[in-house]
Amino acid sequence: MKIFHLFPKENIEGENPWSPWYDKAFGFVVRAENEEEARKLANEEGGDETGEIAHSVYRTGGNPWLDANFSECVELTEEGDKGVIIRDFASA
Numbered sequence: 001m002k003i004f005h006l007f008p009k010e011n012i013e014g015e016n017p018w019s020p021w022y023d024k025a026f027g028f029v030v031r032a033e034n035e036e037e038a039r040k041l042a043n044e045e046g047g048d049e050t051g052e053i054a055h056s057v058y059r060t061g062g063n064p065w066l067d068a069n070f071s072e073c074v075e076l077t078e079e080g081d082k083g084v085i086i087r088d089f090a091s092a
Contacts, residue, residue, distance in 0.1 A: 001031045003076045004038035005086060006065060017049040017064040024049045027088040028065075035073045039066050042073075 006028045008018050018024050024047040032038035043050055043065040050063060064070035076085065 001033060004030045004032060004035060004073050005076055006030060006038060006042045006071055006073045008064070008071055009069070012070060017070055021090055023047050026090065027086050029076070029086055035075070038073055
């Protein structure tokens, strides 16, 4: 199995599934066989950025975790500098 980090792309033009920011998931670290499976698993655990409401609003069909135009999916390896892998923080 592989480990993937999924997060919203920066500077999304037009409709942004993560706006407004509340009741949304902003990141996942997922264990999966491949990127497609990782995206599907993240989508299943999403917040208001997915689901029925999003299906009627966003051109992604309500699945921004499945759409590479809206989200990044990066395989994590043991290579690289030490540091925090993910800190998902929002403040009001």
